[in-house]
Amino acid sequence: MLEGITSEAFILGCSAIGAGLAAIAGIGPGIGQGYAAGKAAEGVGRQPEAQGDIIRTMILGQAVAETTGIYGLVIAMILLFVKPLIG
Amino acid sequence: MGFEIINKATNEVFISRTIINSFIVVILLSIFVFYVNSKLKKADPHKKPTGILNIIEILVGSLNNLVNTTMGYKFKSFAPYIGTLAMYLAVSNLFGLLGFKPPTADYSVPFSLAILTFILTQYHGVKSKGLGGYIKGFLEPVWFLFPLNVIGEIANPVSLSFRLFGNIISGVIIMTLIYGALGAITPIIVPVIAPVFHSYFDIFAGLIQTFIFMMLTMVFISMATD
Numbered sequence: 001m002l003e004g005i006t007s008e009a010f011i012l013g014c015s016a017i018g019a020g021l022a023a024i025a026g027i028g029p030g031i032g033q034g035y036a037a038g039k040a041a042e043g044v045g046r047q048p049e050a051q052g053d054i055i056r057t058m059i060l061g062q063a064v065a066e067t068t069g070i071y072g073l074v075i076a077m078i079l080l081f082v083k084p085l086i087g
Numbered sequence: 088m089g090f091e092i093i094n095k096a097t098n099e100v101f102i103s104r105t106i107i108n109s110f111i112v113v114i115l116l117s118i119f120v121f122y123v124n125s126k127l128k129k130a131d132p133h134k135k136p137t138g139i140l141n142i143i144e145i146l147v148g149s150l151n152n153l154v155n156t157t158m159g160y161k162f163k164s165f166a167p168y169i170g171t172l173a174m175y176l177a178v179s180n181l182f183g184l185l186g187f188k189p190p191t192a193d194y195s196v197p198f199s200l201a202i203l204t205f206i207l208t209q210y211h212g213v214k215s216k217g218l219g220g221y222i223k224g225f226l227e228p229v230w231f232l233f234p235l236n237v238i239g240e241i242a243n244p245v246s247l248s249f250r251l252f253g254n255i256i257s258g259v260i261i262m263t264l265i266y267g268a269l270g271a272i273t274p275i276i277v278p279v280i281a282p283v284f285h286s287y288f289d290i291f292a293g294l295i296q297t298f299i300f301m302m303l304t305m306v307f308i309s310m311a312t313d
Contacts, residue, residue: 056302059299060302064303070253070254071246073253
């Protein structure tokens with residue numbers, strides 16, 4: 001079945017699949033950031049005068065939570081553009 | 088993504104487009120700063136500020152306020168560094184709107200800024216705790232966690248720079264894909280639909296990432312000193 005496919009093309013195809021799998025890492029930050037935003041909305045509803053502080057803390061926490069998603073994105077981009085597996 | 092910077096055979100040096108763009112940003116900011124400075128010297132401090140000085144005064148005041156509330160009053164000498172970071176990053180991230188590739192879409196720019204933050208963090212850690220206390224901080228809570236603490240410290244600049252780089256480069260890639268897709272459907276709808284995505288990926292993400300880079304720099308430095 002694999003006849004006629006060069007090893008380089010095979011590695012490129014597998015890299016594309018790996019990049020797609022790495023992008024699944026975006027699920028975690030999505031859930032986490034949504035949870036943080038929901039809690040912040042609750043906080044603003046309870047204490048509207050602290051809105052500035054709550055938003056600043058929320059954005060900082062979301063930025064840290066985003067790290068794992070960014071790692072996934074970077075791995076996907078390295079697989080797609082730098083092509084480290086092709087020697 | 089070329090890795091060959093110098094072609095040995097012909098003695099040519101290759102400079103990537105993003106480096107040129109970052110120099111354009113620096114030159115534009117320098118012109119702006121000299122312009123404001125010359126206005127500031129002529130202005131009378133006993134009168135109300137007018138024109139651009141009014142805006143600059145609001146910006147500087149809110150920056151000082153932000154640094155004071157985040158880092159405490161004893162770090163108020165950091166405000167110029169944070170302000171420089173904010174100006175450079177905001178202009179670089181918004182540079183994509185003019186059709187250039189933003190300088191922060193090249194990993195060298197965020198990484199060098201993150202290295203600056205890393206060195207500042209370590210320097211102020213040593214300065215405030217002393218060398219013994221600084222090394223002792225790595226041996227807590229138990230001594231065999233030393234390698235883990237070192238890795239955790241090195242991961243800070245990596246994640247800081249990748250966060251900025253990842254957000255900006257993903258915006259650049261998605262905008263390229265959107266332009267390609269819209270152009271393939273019909274070129275007439277490009278100016279209608281593209282600005283919506285530009286306002287999210289360039290303006291919103293760019294300014295939020297600028298703010299986050301500033302905030303994390305301040306938090307890292309003030310965390311290293313207590």
